[in-house]
Amino acid sequence: MNEQLPAVEVTGLHVRFGDVEAVAGVDLAAYAGQATALLGRNGAGKSTTMRVLAGLVPPTAGGAVVAGHDVRRDPLAVKRVTGYCPDVGGLVTRATAWEHLQLAARLRRMTDWEDRARDLLERFELGGAAHRVTGGFSHGMGRRLSVALAALHDPEVLLLDEPFDGVDPIGVEATLDVIADARARGACVLVSTHLRELAIEACGEVLVLRGGSRVATVSATEMAGEEGARAYRALLD
Amino acid sequence: MPTALSSTDAPTRIPAEFAWFRPVRDVGHLLRFRAAAVRRRSAFRWSALVLLFVTIGAATIPAFVPADDERRLQVAVLMPTAMAGIFAISIVSAIASGGGRELISREQGVAFPVSPTTDHLGALLLAPLNIAWLIQAWVLLGASAYGALPPRLFTAQMVTLLWLALATAAAQVIAWTVEAVRRRPHGIVAMRFLLVGLVAVAFWVQITGRTTTVLDSIPTLWLWVAGIQGFTWGWVSAIVLEAVLFVCLVVLGSIPANLAARRLPHDELRAETDTHTPRPMPWTDLSALLRIDRASVWRAVPMRRGMAVLAVGPGLVAVVGGLPWESITVLPGLVVSGGALLFGVNAWCLDGRGLLWRENLPIRPGTVFTVRALVIAEFLGIASVITILLASVRAGFPTASELTAIACTVVVVTVQVVGASMRWSDQRPYAVDLRSARATPAPPVMMVGYSARLALCTTITGLMFSFLAQVPDPAISLLVAVPCLAWSTMRLLRSRRRWIDPFERARVVTTVAA
Numbered sequence: 116m117n118e119q120l121p122a123v124e125v126t127g128l129h130v131r132f133g134d135v136e137a138v139a140g141v142d143l144a145a146y147a148g149q150a151t152a153l154l155g156r157n158g159a160g161k162s163t164t165m166r167v168l169a170g171l172v173p174p175t176a177g178g179a180v181v182a183g184h185d186v187r188r189d190p191l192a193v194k195r196v197t198g199y200c201p202d203v204g205g206l207v208t209r210a211t212a213w214e215h216l217q218l219a220a221r222l223r224r225m226t227d228w229e230d231r232a233r234d235l236l237e238r239f240e241l242g243g244a245a246h247r248v249t250g251g252f253s254h255g256m257g258r259r260l261s262v263a264l265a266a267l268h269d270p271e272v273l274l275l276d277e278p279f280d281g282v283d284p285i286g287v288e289a290t291l292d293v294i295a296d297a298r299a300r301g302a303c304v305l306v307s308t309h310l311r312e313l314a315i316e317a318c319g320e321v322l323v324l325r326g327g328s329r330v331a332t333v334s335a336t337e338m339a340g341e342e343g344a345r346a347y348r349a350l351l352d
Numbered sequence: 353m354p355t356a357l358s359s360t361d362a363p364t365r366i367p368a369e370f371a372w373f374r375p376v377r378d379v380g381h382l383l384r385f386r387a388a389a390v391r392r393r394s395a396f397r398w399s400a401l402v403l404l405f406v407t408i409g410a411a412t413i414p415a416f417v418p419a420d421d422e423r424r425l426q427v428a429v430l431m432p433t434a435m436a437g438i439f440a441i442s443i444v445s446a447i448a449s450g451g452g453r454e455l456i457s458r459e460q461g462v463a464f465p466v467s468p469t470t471d472h473l474g475a476l477l478l479a480p481l482n483i484a485w486l487i488q489a490w491v492l493l494g495a496s497a498y499g500a501l502p503p504r505l506f507t508a509q510m511v512t513l514l515w516l517a518l519a520t521a522a523a524q525v526i527a528w529t530v531e532a533v534r535r536r537p538h539g540i541v542a543m544r545f546l547l548v549g550l551v552a553v554a555f556w557v558q559i560t561g562r563t564t565t566v567l568d569s570i571p572t573l574w575l576w577v578a579g580i581q582g583f584t585w586g587w588v589s590a591i592v593l594e595a596v597l598f599v600c601l602v603v604l605g606s607i608p609a610n611l612a613a614r615r616l617p618h619d620e621l622r623a624e625t626d627t628h629t630p631r632p633m634p635w636t637d638l639s640a641l642l643r644i645d646r647a648s649v650w651r652a653v654p655m656r657r658g659m660a661v662l663a664v665g666p667g668l669v670a671v672v673g674g675l676p677w678e679s680i681t682v683l684p685g686l687v688v689s690g691g692a693l694l695f696g697v698n699a700w701c702l703d704g705r706g707l708l709w710r711e712n713l714p715i716r717p718g719t720v721f722t723v724r725a726l727v728i729a730e731f732l733g734i735a736s737v738i739t740i741l742l743a744s745v746r747a748g749f750p751t752a753s754e755l756t757a758i759a760c761t762v763v764v765v766t767v768q769v770v771g772a773s774m775r776w777s778d779q780r781p782y783a784v785d786l787r788s789a790r791a792t793p794a795p796p797v798m799m800v801g802y803s804a805r806l807a808l809c810t811t812i813t814g815l816m817f818s819f820l821a822q823v824p825d826p827a828i829s830l831l832v833a834v835p836c837l838a839w840s841t842m843r844l845l846r847s848r849r850r851w852i853d854p855f856e857r858a859r860v861v862t863t864v865a866a
Contacts, residue, residue, distance in 0.1 A: 132862070169712045171861060173854040190854060191714055199712040203865060204705025208787065209623070209651040210644050213630050215709075221633060221640040222713045248651065249706075250787060251624035264709065 122147045122272055122303035123168060127177035130163050137163040139327035140177070145320075147271075150294050150304035152314035152335070155324035156351055161307040162202045164324070165276045168305065169199035182271045182303075195223070198270035202277045202307070205261040208250035212241055212260050215249070216267060223268045235263040238289045254281040259289065266293045273297045276307045291317055311347050315339050323350045375469040375606075382455045382466070382474060390797070399801060403486075410490040411513075414498035415505045428499030428580065431492075435512070435572035438488045439519040445482055446475075446527030448661040449654075450789030451612060453478040453796060459785050468613035469606040472528065476602065479520045481796040483803030484690075489516055496579070504582050511579030511587070514594035515572070521601035528608035535615035551668065558672050620653050620787060637715055641723040648702040649695065649731055653789045658694040662687050663735040667742025677754035680743045681818040684736040684758070685765045685810025689803065691732045696773035697802045698793035698864075699724050701784040705865045711857075721774070721851045725844065729770045736762045753829065757821035760833035764817075765810045767837055771844040772806060778850050781859075783866040 121144035130138040138160040145151040153161045166172040167179055170190035178185065184192040206215065213232075220228040236242045239259040249257060262278050278290050294317045297304050308314050314321060315335040323331040331350050338347055390396045446452050452475025456466060479485060493512055500508035533539045557566055578590035628647075634640040649655050666683045669675075675683075695702060702724075703710055710720075740758060744750075750758065782794050792799050813836065820829045850856050 132859075166708075166858075166862075171708065171711045172858040191716065194712050194714040197712065199709070201705070201708035201712075201865070203708070205709040207644060207648060207703050207706035207710065208785075209648045210706075211628050211630075214628070214644060214647065217630070217633060218640050218644050219713060222637055222715050246627045246630060248624060248626050248628070261709065 119146055121145060123179070123181050123305065125164070125168070125177070125179045128164065128167060128174055128179060129176035130160075130167060130172060131175045136327055138167070138174075141324065141327070141329050143322055143329060143332075145303050145305055147303045148298055148301045149320065150298055150306060150318040152318040152321045153305065153307040153324060154309065154311060154314055154321055154338075154347065156309065159324040160327040161324055162276050163327075165199070165202070165274050165305065165307050168193075168272070169197055169201075169274050170194045171199075196271040197274055198265035198268060198272070199274045200258075200261040200265040200276055200278050202280075204257065205264075206249040206252070206257050209248050211246050211248050212236065212252075213245045215260065215264055219264055219267055225268055228267065232263075232267060235267060238292065239263050240285060240289075255283055255286055258282050259286045262290050262293060266297065269297075269300065269302070271302055273302055273304045274307075275304070277309075278306065279308055279310055279313045287313065294318075311338060311344065315343070323347065325351060375467055375473055378466065378470040379455065379473045379477065382470070383477075386455065386795070389795070396797060399797065403800075406490060407493065411493040411497055411509050412505065414494045415500060415502050417498065419498070424499055424501065427495050428576075431495055431499055431576045432570050432572040433567050434492050434495055435515050435519070435576065436567070436570045438485070438492055438516065439523065441484055441488055442479065442520050442523030443526050444661060444665060445484060446479065446523045447530050448657050448789075449527075450617070450657075451475060451527050451531040451609065452524055452790065453481070453792060454788075454790045457785065457791065458788055468610045471613070472524065472605050472609035473602070475790075476521060476524050476605070478796050479524065481800050483800060483807050485520070486800070486804075487807065492516070500580050504580050507582050507587050508576075508579040511575055511590055511594065514591060514598065515575060518594050518598045518601065521598050521605065525601050525605045525608060528605055528612055531617075532608045532611040532615065534619075535612055535617055540618060554668075554672060617653075617789070620789065623651060623653050624787065626651065637719060638723060641715070641720065642727065645702065645723055645727040646730075649727055652695070652786050654786055654791055655694050655731070657789055658691070659731070659735055662690045662694075663738035664742065667739040670739070670743035670747070671745050674746045675743060677747050677750045677758065678818045678821040680740065680747060681758055681761045681821055682811065682814035683739050683743060684762045685814040686807070687735045687739045688732045688762075688765045688769045689806035689810050691735045692728070692769045692773045692806060693793070693799060693803055695786060695793050696728045696732070696769070697776045697799075698780075698782050698784060699728060699773055699777040700781055700860055700864045701786060701793055703864070704783075704785060707861050708865045711861050717852050717857055718848060721848045725770050725774055725848075728773055729766050732766050732769060733762065736766065752826045753823055754821045756826035756829045757817045760820075760829045761814055761817040764833050764836045764840070765813050767840040767844070768809055768813065769806060771840045771847065772809070774844060774847040774851075776802060778847050778856065778860060781863040783864055 123143070123145040125141055125143045128138050128141040129136065141160060141164055153164065155161050163172060167174055167186055168181055170186055170193035173187055173190070178187060180186070181193045182196040184196065186193050216232040220232070233242070236245050239262065241256065241260055241263065244252070244256065249260065252260065258278060258280060259282060262275060265273060265275060273294070275290070275294070279287055282290065294304050294306065304318070306314060306317055315338050319335050321333050321335055321338050322329055337343060454461070454471065455474030455478060456464070480489070493509065496508050496512040497505055530543060534543050557563055575590050575594070578584070578586040581587055634643055666687055670680060670683060700707060740762070780794070780798070784791060784793050786793065794802065816832065817829060820832060
C-alpha cells in the first residue's frame, strides 16, 4: 500500500456524451515519481479519462483531483500543472513545430525555454523540421512532437495518450526516456495505450479498463511475459 | 504460382455499359452516404421544400405581375447579358473552389475507389448549392418570366432552365481545365498571366466603349429570342442544341477532371511543406494567440483563394459598372458574408485536431473566444476595405454622408457576421480539414442555409445604409449603426458565454477534433 498522497485521484468518474456513457465509474490513484499505464481495448474509456485529467472534458459525475486541483472547480490550474499529448493529431496544421513550442512557453510563462525546446526536438529527431508547418508531418512525427510539447514545461503530471502509436523505434526510445526523466524528477506519469509490451516497459503499475470501468490494477511485472499476455487477454474478454 | 486464366476458364468481363455507367451509380451511392449523415432530417426536408417553392415562385409569379410593356421589354433586352452573367459567376465559383465542391471529402474518400469522373459529377451536382448561384438563378428565372409573359412562359423557362444547366456544366469543364493547367510545372504562373490578360481585355473593352457591342454579340441572344417566340422550330432547335451541348459538356468535363486528378496540387503541397522563420516571443497571451490563429487563416489555400476572389471580384465589377457610392454600400455585406463562409461559420475547425492540445494550454476560454472573433473580423474587414478601395476608383470622392454610411456598413455587417459565425460555430461544429481548396467548413446543405441567412441580413443592412448615404446629415448613419451594433454585440457576448461553459466547450472540442 502506498502511503504518500496520490498526485492523481479519480473517484467514481462518469462521462456521458448524449446517450453514450464513455466512462462508467472509473476509480484510480497515481503517485508522484511513478508511471501508471491505462490499458484496454478501443472504446474502453482511456482517452476520455485522460481528457478529464487534462481539464478538457468535465466529469458528468464523480470527481478527479490532479496535483491537488479539482478538475471541475479549477480546470485552469489543472492545465497549468499537466502536460498532455492527445490521442489524435494534437497539432495545429498550419503552424510550425517551433510556433507550437513558443505558444506553449508563452502561455505557461516559461523563461529560458529555447534550449529545452531545442533539446527535445533533437531527442525526437525533429530538429530539421522545427520551422516546417506540421500539416506535412508524418503521423509518427506528429506523435513525437506532441510528446515533446507535453514534456516541454516539466509538468507535475504528464498525460500521454497513445504516445507510441505509429512511432518508429527511435521515437519510442525518446518517449521512454521522457517518461523516465519525468519519474526521476518526481512527476506523476499516466500513459494510455493498447500496446501491453510498451506499457510494462514504461510503467510500474497497470490499470486495465473495459467498457468504461476499471477491471484490474496490477503491477507491470504481473503483466509481463506469456503469462501476463494471457492474463491481459482474459481481462479484455 | 501462376495466376493467369487458363484457356478453359471463362473470362470475367465487366460489361462495357456497366463500366461506363459506374461513375453515375457511384454518385448515387455517395449521395445516399451523405444523406444518411444529415443530422436534422425534418429541417433538411423543409429546407428542400422551401428551395423548391422559391424556385417555382421565381419562375412563374413575375409573369403575372402587372407591368407596362416598356418595362417588360427592358428586362427582356437585358436577359442575354444576365444569362452570360450567370455563366461568368459559375466559372469564378468553380475555379475558386479548385474544380468544384467535393461530394465526399478527400480524407473520408481515401478508403473508397472514387474515380475522378465520379468526383466531377458530384461537383456538378453540388454547384447549385451555392447562394451566389441560387440568387442569380432565381433572378434569371424571374426576369425570364417577367420578360416572356404567360403565353410564352413555358417555352422561355425551358430555354432558361437548360441554359442554367448548360452554363454550370461548361463552367465545370473550364474549372477542371484551369485546375489541370495549374497543376503542371509553372501552371500557377501561367494562369495568373491569363487572369491579368483577361482583366486587361475587360478594361480595354470598357474604356473603348465597346461593352454594348460585345454584349450584343453574345450567343445567348439567339437562345433567348428562340425562347420567347413560343412553340416554333427555332425553339425546338434551341432546346435540342442546349440539351445536346449539356450532355456533351458533362461527358467532356471528365477529361480535364481525370487530368487534374493525376497531378498534385502545387499550392496545397507547398502550404503543407512551407517553412517559416521564427519570430520573437510575443509580448502578451493575446498576441501569441492572435499570431497562431492568423497563421491558420492566412496560410490556408482556400482562405487565400477565397480572399482574392471575394475582395477583388466585386471591386472590379464596381469599377467596370461605375457604381456610385450609394450602391457600393451593398458590396461589403456580400463580401463579408462570402468571407465568413470560407471558415467563419465553423471557426473552431481552424485548429482541427490541434484544438485538443490547445485546450490543455492554461488560458482563459474567454480570451480564446475573443481572439478567434477578432481574427475573423480582421479577415472580413480587410476583404471589405480592398473591395471599397477598388470600387472607389471610379466612384470619386464620397460626401461626408456617403463616407459615414460606408464606414458604418463595414463595421455593422462585420459585427453581425462575426456574431452569427461564432454562434453557429458553437451550435453546430463539424470536423473538417481545410487543407484543400475544395473543402467547405460545413456540409453543402448547411452552407446554403448559412449563406442565405447571411446574405439576407447583410443585404438588408447594406440597402438601409445605401438609403442613409443619400441623407445630408452623416450623423443619421451613426445613430442607426449604434443599435445595430448593440444588438449584434449582445448576441456575440451570448455566444461567448456559451463557449465559456465547460460542457458546451467540451462538446465543440471533441466534435471538431473527432
